Amino acid sequence: MKIATMATGGIGGFLAVRLTQAGHQVAAIARGDHLRAIAENGLTLEHGTGVDTVTPWIATDDPAEVGEVDAIIFGVKGDALESAAKACLPMIGEDTVVVPFLNGVEASERLMQILPAHCVANGMAQISTTIAAPGVVRQVGDFSRFVFAERDSQPSARIDALRAAIKGAGASAPATNDIDRDLWMKFVLFSAVSGVTAAGRCTIGDILDHPPLADLMRAVIAETAAIGRARGISLPMTAEADTWNLVQGLPRAMRASTAIDLEEGRPLEIEWISGAARRLAAQMDVPAPINSALYALLLPHKTGHG
Known part of the structure; x- marks a missing residue:
């Protein structure tokens, strides 16, 4: 080819x-x-x-x-x-x-x-x-x-x-x-890992070690899954539990690329992650307060400083 x-x-x-x-x-x-x-x-x-x-x-x-x-x-x-x-x-x-x-x-x-x-x-x-x-x-x-x-x-x-x-x-x-289902299953995971590790300047290990951070991540997972279902995506009923299980199995030192870009002063893709969750939720009149908050926290760094 x-x-x-x-x-x-x-x-x-x-x-x-x-x-x-x-x-x-x-x-x-x-x-x-x-x-x-x-x-x-x-x-x-x-x-x-x-x-x-x-x-x-x-x-x-x-x-x-x-x-x-x-x-x-x-x-x-x-x-x-x-x-x-x-x-x-x-x-x-x-x-x-x-x-x-x-x-x-x-x-x-x-x-x-x-x-x-x-x-x-x-x-x-x-x-x-x-x-x-x-x-x-x-x-x-x-x-x-x-x-x-x-x-x-x-x-x-x-x-x-x-x-x-x-x-x-x-x-x-x-x-x-069902490529839409597969795409949204990744988005449910990535919106949480990206938003929390970047806004929290933390790793997966930090999230697992601090119950409030773990609660925050589970809430992002649930919120993004709800947005997908509202948009007609056939997410499995176990999507939230399956995603949290995946998070627990990730390397403890892992951070999303968003968190690394933030640390190194590069522009952030937040319009297509937390920002997208916020925007797509608004289109369906579905609340997305946590994704919106993560987007707001990261917005001042959107263009980077390099």
Whole structure:
């Protein structure tokens, strides 16, 4: 397959390395020092069992150099979605599928406002990665799970082909019969982990060790799940308990990327996490006081200070 990673950050970089190793033509869209390092030294993935370096089919900051591809792995920060989507247009053919792997639950709807609607799928990633240095992506832990489907969750040949490619590259890509449910289950977890670890400047261990913080996290979980159900999402009745069980099994030192961005003075994605929960709740006339409070606490840091 011809696959573009837009952009080649943590998720895109991981998949670019694995898919290139599996024999696919991967166009790595990047910029700045990261792009220069990829062009000069290849794209490197550091992981628990070693280090792999590949030379992508194309490494560029201009998607027009790539041309039409079979699939676009779309993984950018929420605030960069609009500009990145417009940049993807030269790579879009009639049957190209664009799979968003972004935090939040609004990416596919936002993409459809810019790209041909029939090209936009939906997806969510469960993997911990970061750019460790220009040209170097580091995977934390050994899990890598990518769940995606057409927006109506119906089977399609192009989704099957991309799923087979990712499986063949050594990552998990299970089929799903309800991508909206899967996306919201992650959002229920992430809205809580992101909001509490960032606003509280704390880790999962801190939350588990301090009952008021644990109560706060359980309340965010319940509130976000209620928003999803109000919007017609078929969350299981055990969603809240299942999510809290997941939290208890997370590494004690873990913090959300929002908390790390806050500490390092980078812009925050809060409009698509706590802010999204607040906004989506208001649309359904559902109360969301806790997500609203977390959003308000983080709002002064939204643009970062770097």
